Amino acid sequence: MSTLLDKANELAQVLKESEEFTKLQNLHNEINEDEVAKRMLDNFRNVQLELQQKQMQGQEITEEEVQQAQKQFELVQQHEKIMQLMEEEQRMSQLVGEVNKKITEPLEELYAVDNTEQ
C-alpha cells in the first residue's frame, strides 16, 4: 500500500504549503513569542480541557467553573491575535474535515448500500 501512503504524503505536503497552514503557523509563532498572549491562551485551553474531561467522565460541572470558563473566554476575546489564531484553527479543522470526508467517500458509499437495503 505504498501508493496510498505516497498520496497521503503528497497531501500533507500540499497542506503544509497551503495559505491556511502558513497563516496558522505564523499566528502560532507570534503568540508563542508573546509571553502574555501565550499564558492567556494556555489558561483558556486548560480550563476548556478540564471541563471537557469532566463532561466526558460524566462529572458535574459547577456554576463557578462555568463562570470561570466564561471569564477566560471574555479575556481571550479581547486579544486580537488569539482570536485570529482560533479562527484559523477553526478554518483548518474544517479543511481537514473536508479532506477526510473526501477520502472516506468510497467507504461511506459501501456502507450506505447496506443501510438502504435494510
Place this chain on the structure above:
Amino acid sequence: MSTLLDKANELAQVLKESEEFTKLQNLHNEINEDEVAKRMLDNFRNVQLELQQKQMQGQEITEEEVQQAQKQFELVQQHEKIMQLMEEEQRMSQLVGEVNKKITEPLEELYAVDNTEQ
C-alpha cells in the same frame, strides 16, 4: 483550496482501487447476498452498538447483556465470511488511520513545538 481537495480526491480514487478496498467490497457483497450471514452480522452489530451507546451514556451494562454479546460473538466467529469481513474492516481502519496520521503530520509538528516549550 482546490488543490488540497483535488489531492484528497486522488487519494480516494487510489483507496477505491486498492486491493484492500476491493476485498472489503467483495466480502460485503457476498454477505449481503447471503440472508443468513447478513442477519447474523446485523444482530451482532446491533448488540455491539447498543452496548457502546449504553457505555457512552454511563448506563450500567447487565451480566445478561454481556452474555448475550458474548453469544453473538461466538456465533459470528464460526462464520468464516463474516470473520474475513471483520479482518478486512480492521485492516481498512488501520490503513485510513495511517493515512490520517500522515495528513495531519504538519499540524502535529506545529502543536508539538508548543508542548516541548511548555
